[in-house]
Amino acid sequence: MVCGALTFELPLCSSFSSLCNSTRSVKYSARLRIQCSNSTPEVPLATEMVQNDAFITGGAYGFERATISLTQKLLSSPKKVTLIRHGLSSWNEEGRIQGSSNLSVLTETGVQQAERCRQALENMHFDRCFSSPISRAKSSAEVIWQGKEEPLVFLDSLKEAHLFFLEGMRNVDARVRYPKEYTSWREDPANFYVNGVYPVRKLWGTAREAWKEILFSPGENFLVVTHKSILRALICTALGLGPERFRAMDVNNGGISVFSFNKRGEAMLQSLNMTAHMYTDHIYQY
Numbered sequence: 480m481v482c483g484a485l486t487f488e489l490p491l492c493s494s495f496s497s498l499c500n501s502t503r504s505v506k507y508s509a510r511l512r513i514q515c516s517n518s519t520p521e522v523p524l525a526t527e528m529v530q531n532d533a534f535i536t537g538g539a540y541g542f543e544r545a546t547i548s549l550t551q552k553l554l555s556s557p558k559k560v561t562l563i564r565h566g567l568s569s570w571n572e573e574g575r576i577q578g579s580s581n582l583s584v585l586t587e588t589g590v591q592q593a594e595r596c597r598q599a600l601e602n603m604h605f606d607r608c609f610s611s612p613i614s615r616a617k618s619s620a621e622v623i624w625q626g627k628e629e630p631l632v633f634l635d636s637l638k639e640a641h642l643f644f645l646e647g648m649r650n651v652d653a654r655v656r657y658p659k660e661y662t663s664w665r666e667d668p669a670n671f672y673v674n675g676v677y678p679v680r681k682l683w684g685t686a687r688e689a690w691k692e693i694l695f696s697p698g699e700n701f702l703v704v705t706h707k708s709i710l711r712a713l714i715c716t717a718l719g720l721g722p723e724r725f726r727a728m729d730v731n732n733g734g735i736s737v738f739s740f741n742k743r744g745e746a747m748l749q750s751l752n753m754t755a756h757m758y759t760d761h762i763y764q765y
Contacts, residue, residue: 550744565619566592578642592733593622599756606698620704636689639706669722686712717746
């Protein structure tokens with residue numbers, strides 16, 4: 480007597496290739512059909528190959544719906560956005576609080592990191608590159624975008640958070656001189672405020688503005704070069720997370736993150752803070 484049948488479709492990949500330069504996976508999946516019986520043992524366990532229209536990469540596919548729309552309006556087409564944090568800066572090296580200051584500049588190591596980003600993405604086509612106009616991000620973008628015909632687009636909405644009197648101070652000194660403010664900035668950034676201004680909460684509004692400027696631009700594949708705090712805000716707003724999750728993720732100098740957006744402006748995080756190219760000659764293809 481047959482008690483039932485179960486059918487599973489499992490992806491078969493020739494290699495893991497979602498974010499590297501290896502050959503794409505085969506377009507097949509295995510359909511595993513299990514038929515259980517206590518009277519017909521001759522019924523075999525069957526596995527058959529069926530063709531699949533989508534490339535199976537080991538990640539999410541069939542991206543049709545997400546949770547919220549960043550744009551509240553339809554886009555002209557699906558979009559892909561690659562986010563990069565600028566290379567190592569002089570104030571990164573010195574352990575200083577940077578904020579929106581333009582006095583921290585890209586170091587020699589930072590230039591090399593930006594060059595590694597350029598090489599890692601050399602097989603990718605980008606329609607446009609957006610950058611913060613602040614020096615360390617601007618210089619990184621110029622290295623990454625060198626040789627392209629399209630000019631860089633500088634957006635004020637990609638500037639770093641303004642941290643008032645903390646900017647330029649070494650972390651060890653700020654902790655001693657402004658213990659209340661410094662502790663709030665480090666441990667409870669969503670509630671950190673100066674003269675009634677909440678920099679991190681304000682950053683969430685700035686990030687939403689930046690997303691709209693980017694996503695409504697002509698083209699389908701964009702590059703964005705900016706700073707750690709605004710990157711955190713961009714990532715969190717795309718995922719529907721509030722300012723209290725500001726320190727729930729980190730982004731390294733030269734770290735690469737990738738989002739896909741459907742036509743409704745809903746986001747899917749494809750990768751977060753990729754850094755393989757910082758240590759190897761890794762080439763991304765996604």
